[in-house]
Structures are given as C-alpha cells and as structure tokens.
Amino acid sequence: MRRPLWLVDAPEQPKGERPVPNAGFYPNLGISAIQSYISEAHGLPAGAGCDELTLVDGALRSFEEVEQQLDTVPPGSLVGFYAQVTNYGAVCALSSRLKARLGDQVMIVCGGPWGTALPEVILETNLDIDACVAGDGEEIMLRLSRGESARGMNGFFCRGEKGRVDIPEHCISHLDIGPLPPPLKHTATLAPYFANYAATDPGDHRRPTATYFSKAGCHNRCIFCSVSRFGKVGPSRERQPEEAWLECMDLRDRLGVNHIFEVTDSVLPNRCEALAALAPRHNADRSLSFRFYANTDFIAHEEYRFLDHFVEIGGATLAVGFESNDELVLRHAKSGRTTPEQNAKALRQIVDRGLELVAFFVLGLPFETHESLKKTREFIEKVAQYERTTFLLVAAATPLPGTLLWDKYVRGNRSLRRKYVQREDASLVAPVYDVDELSRDYMEHCPDVRVGWDEVRELQLEAAHTRPDVFSVWGTIDE
Ligand code: B12
Numbered sequence: 475m476r477r478p479l480w481l482v483d484a485p486e487q488p489k490g491e492r493p494v495p496n497a498g499f500y501p502n503l504g505i506s507a508i509q510s511y512i513s514e515a516h517g518l519p520a521g522a523g524c525d526e527l528t529l530v531d532g533a534l535r536s537f538e539e540v541e542q543q544l545d546t547v548p549p550g551s552l553v554g555f556y557a558q559v560t561n562y563g564a565v566c567a568l569s570s571r572l573k574a575r576l577g578d579q580v581m582i583v584c585g586g587p588w589g590t591a592l593p594e595v596i597l598e599t600n601l602d603i604d605a606c607v608a609g610d611g612e613e614i615m616l617r618l619s620r621g622e623s624a625r626g627m628n629g630f631f632c633r634g635e636k637g638r639v640d641i642p643e644h645c646i647s648h649l650d651i652g653p654l655p656p657p658l659k660h661t662a663t664l665a666p667y668f669a670n671y672a673a674t675d676p677g678d679h680r681r682p683t684a685t686y687f688s689k690a691g692c693h694n695r696c697i698f699c700s701v702s703r704f705g706k707v708g709p710s711r712e713r714q715p716e717e718a719w720l721e722c723m724d725l726r727d728r729l730g731v732n733h734i735f736e737v738t739d740s741v742l743p744n745r746c747e748a749l750a751a752l753a754p755r756h757n758a759d760r761s762l763s764f765r766f767y768a769n770t771d772f773i774a775h776e777e778y779r780f781l782d783h784f785v786e787i788g789g790a791t792l793a794v795g796f797e798s799n800d801e802l803v804l805r806h807a808k809s810g811r812t813t814p815e816q817n818a819k820a821l822r823q824i825v826d827r828g829l830e831l832v833a834f835f836v837l838g839l840p841f842e843t844h845e846s847l848k849k850t851r852e853f854i855e856k857v858a859q860y861e862r863t864t865f866l867l868v869a870a871a872t873p874l875p876g877t878l879l880w881d882k883y884v885r886g887n888r889s890l891r892r893k894y895v896q897r898e899d900a901s902l903v904a905p906v907y908d909v910d911e912l913s914r915d916y917m918e919h920c921p922d923v924r925v926g927w928d929e930v931r932e933l934q935l936e937a938a939h940t941r942p943d944v945f946s947v948w949g950t951i952d953e
C-alpha cells in the first residue's frame with residue numbers, strides 16, 4: 475500500500491448541537507465493505523487497527539474523539555469519508571481541520587449517499603474535499619491507496635484544469651457484489667455496538683444484532699427515496715442465498731450475533747422463499763432471528779406466501795414502509811405499487827402471526843390533503859395500538875438530494891434551485907444545512923401539496939405521543 479488509508483464514518487450532527495455518535499448497531503457497511511475489499515487485496519490482517527488501514531467509527535465515538543483521532547493522520551495519507559444527510563456537516567468540519575493541518579499532504583475523498591447524489595455540488599462548494607465517488611467505492615479507493623490516479627474511472631469526480639470539476643463518462647460506479655467479500659468479514663468484534671442496540675430497542679427485545687447485506691439497488695422509483703440512484707442498471711447485485719446463510723452463521727459463531735437485519739434495498743418476491751428452502755440446513759435450532767424490510771404489496775400478495783417463508787427462516791421483525799394510507803398519495807409516491815387495502819391486509823397478517831413491527835410513514839407527499847392526512851392518521855393509530863410495534867418513524871416529506879422529489883421540486887423550482895443547488899453565497903459549504911428548512915420550503919413551494927408543514931409537524935408529534943413507550947422518531951427524513 476503506497477498511502478496510509480483512513481476510512482471515516484463521521485458522527486452525526488444534529489441540528490444546533492455539537493455532533494454526537496450516530497448510535498449504529500453495527501459498523502457502517504459502506505466503510506466496512508471498502509475495508510474488506512482493500513484488506514483482501516493487500517493481504518492485511520482483520521480488525522480495525524493496522525498501520526496501513528484505520529477505521530474511524532463515528533457510531534462509537536463523539537465528534538471530539540473523532541477529531542482527536544484524525545489529528546494523528548500522518549502526511550501522505552488518503553482519507554475517505556462516508557457522507558449522508560445527517561453527517562455531512564461533520565464531514566465538512568473534519569475535512570477543514572485536516573486540510574488546515576496537512577494541506578496537499580492529505581487527499582480527502584467523499585463517498586456514500588451524499589457523494590453519490592451531489593458530487594459536483596460538493597466539489598464546487600467545498601475546496602477541502604479533493605474528490606467524490608458516486609456509487610461503489612471499493613475499486614477507486616484501492617487504486618488511490620496504491621498511489622495511482624483514478625481519473626476517468628466510473629463514478630470518480632475530481633477537479634481538473636483551473637479547478638473545474640471533471641465529470642467521468644460514466645457517472646456511477648457499480649460492482650457485482652456477488653464475488654465481493656462480505657462487509658463484516660474483517661470485523662474483529664461487534665460487542666461495542668450491541669450496547670447501542672440495547673439503548674434504542676425497548677423492553678425485552680435486546681439482542682446482539684448485526685447485518686448481512688444481500689442486494690444492492692432497487693428498480694422501484696419511490697419519489698422520496700434516493701436508493702434508486704444507486705441501483706441503476708448494472709451487473710448482478712445480489713448475494714446468493716447459500717452465501718447469505720454462511721455469512722449469517724459466521725456472524726453468529728465468530729461474533730456472537732443472534733439477530734440479523736437483512737439490508738437490502740428491496741426484497742425480491744422469491745428471496746424469502748429461497749432462504750426458507752435452506753433454513754432447515756442452517757437454522758434448524760432457530761439460533762438466529764431476522765428482521766427484513768418489506769413493502770405491503772409483497773406481504774399481502776397471496777402467491778408469494780411471503781410471511782410463511784419469513785416465519786420459516788426465523789423471522790421476528792418486519793420493517794414496513796406503509797408511508798401513507800391514501801390511494802392517490804400512494805399511487806403517485808410509490809408508482810401505484812401499494813394501496814390502502816394492501817396496507818390493511820399486511821397489518822392484519824402481521825398481527826395474526828404476532829410478529830414485531832417497525833413502521834415507517836411519510837407525511838406531506840404530493841397530493842397530500844387534510845383528508846388524506848386524516849386517513850393516514852387513523853391508520854397510524856391502528857399500527858400504534860398493536861402491542862408488538864417496536865419502532866415508529868413518522869417523517870415529514872423532504873426532497874433529499876438523489877430523490878425524484880429533489881429533481882422535481884428543488885431542481886425544477888427556480889427559487890429553491892438558487893437556494894439549494896446554485897450556490898451564490900460562497901460562505902456556504904454544505905449543499906443542505908437544515909433538513910427542517912428544506913422540508914418546509916418544499917411544502918410551501920410545491921403546488922401539489924395541499925397541507926402546511928405545521929399541520930404535518932403537529933400530526934408527527936401526536937403520533938409520537940400515541941405510544942410513548944415505543945422508540946419513535948418524528949424527524950424530517952425517512953429511513
Ligand atoms: C442500513 C441503513 C441504515 C442503518 C445504518 C446502520 C449502519 N451503521 O450502517 C440505520 C437503520 C441505522 C439507518 C439509519 C438512518 N438512515 Co439509513 N440506510 C440504510 C440503507 C438501507 C443501507 C445502507 C448500507 O449499509 N448499504 C450497504 C453498503 C455496502 O453500501 P453503501 O452504504 O451504499 O456503500 C457503498 C457506496 O455508497 C460507497 N461508499 C460508501 N462510503 C464511502 C466512502 C468513500 C470514501 C467512498 C469512496 C465510497 C463510499 O462504497 C460502498 C461500498 O460499495 C440505505 C439505503 C442505501 N442503499 O444506501 C439507507 C440510507 C443510507 N439511510 C438514509 C437515511 C435518511 C437514514 C436516517 C437519517 C433515517 C432517520 N430518519 O433516522 C438514519 C441516519 C442514521 C445515521 N447516522 O447514519 C438515506 C440517506 C439519504 C441521503 N441522501 O443522505 C438512505 C440512502 C435511504 C434513503 N431513504 O434514501 N440507515
């Protein structure tokens with residue numbers, strides 16, 4: 475390795491406060507995936523600590539601790555930041571401190587959802603960041619760690635002549651995840667994260683938890699979600715079921731995990747069936763339980779027998795994006811894939827089986843009216859009444875960069891574009907500082923939203939109070 479590599483998951487930066495750890499349940503998978511790939515390529519030992527590759531984990535440390543750790547970055551290093559909506563402010567502050575100390579002796583690269591959605595804006599507005607990566611970072615970071623140039627590689631954005639941003643021919647980097655080492659393969663321990671899970675998961679549901687990452691990208695185009703930006707056509711982006719089980723068993727035997735979050739951008743109808751077919755071989759004793767994300771069309775679809783298969787594999791918790799309970803709002807936001815009838819049916823089936831439920835809602839989407847909010851509110855109440863609902867996230871719609879909402883209502887609106895995309899104030903370093911303000915601006919400017927931000931916020935607070943014992947989030951962003 476020609477350059478020491480530092481991979482950083484910056485801590486979260488809540489509005490108006492000093493940044494705090496982001497309370498992850500397992501190490502950030504984007505950073506871990508790059509670590510695993512580079513460790514294998516260079517034959518490095520497992521774990522976060524070796525001279526050549528250091529993981530700086532904002533899920534376990536405060537902003538000040540991360541600052542202190544980065545103060546030891548030696549000249550000649552390559553530093554990669556995972557950046558998304560909640561930590562981009564911290565990424566800016568940490569990059570600025572690194573550059574002030576090391577100048578050209580450090581190369582700073584920004585990846586993750588924010589690097590993917592906004593590479594040009596970041597490079598135009600933040601001179602401390604040298605390059606951005608849109609999409610998968612493994613190959614690019616490997617190349618850079620060898621001291622080679624990545625100019626021209628898919629998804630690699632950097633400054634060229636006269637500081638102008640060089641745009642690659644292919645704006646996104648895509649790897650086939652099938653043959654890649656699983657992200658947590660090189661993780662030496664997960665114990666420090668288990669405490670975080672215990673702190674956020676109520677009651678007796680405390681379990682040592684990890685994740686396996688099964689599929690990248692989603693071909694759906696929900697307008698509030700930035701995942702489809704990662705999932706544009708590309709090579710196969712799925713791990714095989716047998717591999718998935720082996721990875722889960724490894725997490726159990728090596729790291730003491732007994733609950734697995736399946737991280738997948740969208741569940742394929744046959745995914746659960748394929749895993750269920752292998753369950754008797756791998757999980758006959760039910761020593762592992764699972765949490766899956768699923769949409770209500772899958773759950774409610776008779777032919778898929780999704781819930782039967784889910785129970786067969788040891789399924790315990792379903793994380794369901796209900797989003798709204800109004801037909802028009804759903805049709806527009808989720809391309810007509812789910813309906814209020816499917817929501818009701820899916821909820822009934824989950825309750826009948828006694829599964830734990832994690833529920834997501836988004837208020838203030840296009841075509842939201844007082845009437846539609848009322849329908850969603852009644853449905854939220856039903857969800858909240860179910861005693862095995864363990865987590866409730868009621869978000870206010872926010873056009874985050876990378877979403878169709880952003881493309882349509884921010885980029886397509888002259889005054890919002892001036893505020894959020896074309897930086898006219900050179901002192902601004904972050905493309906979006908304040909997500910509440912962005913959400914409010916969008917609701918005020920979007921002719922299709924017929925309710926005000928205050929009304930949405932009121933309903934969010936009401937929902938949070940419906941079940942104060944449940945860990946409920948009522949912020950501006952969906953998961
Ligand atoms: C798992 C997950 C979580 C977990 C994270 C646990 C953890 N410690 O990792 C939990 C449930 C806690 C979570 C919470 C939240 N999440 Co989340 N989450 C995801 C999800 C579903 C998968 C991410 C993942 O692990 N992917 C697998 C890894 C291997 O891929 P990856 O992260 O994309 O990384 C690759 C590339 O991005 C790139 N890359 C990543 N980092 C870097 C760094 C460098 C230097 C380079 C070069 C490349 C690079 O290379 C990696 C390997 O190929 C994504 C959806 C998605 N597809 O990204 C949303 C997503 C990241 N979450 C999102 C949001 C909004 C949130 C929350 C704010 C929700 C909320 N209201 O609380 C919180 C924020 C918490 C926090 N501080 O991070 C948004 C972010 C949107 C945005 N534009 O920023 C996403 C994109 C979903 C969406 N709705 O659009 N989340």
Ligand code: SF4
Pocket residue numbers: 692693694695696699700701702739740769795
């Ligand atoms: S919300 Fe889920 S189904 Fe919709 S685009 Fe995002 S990942 Fe796909």
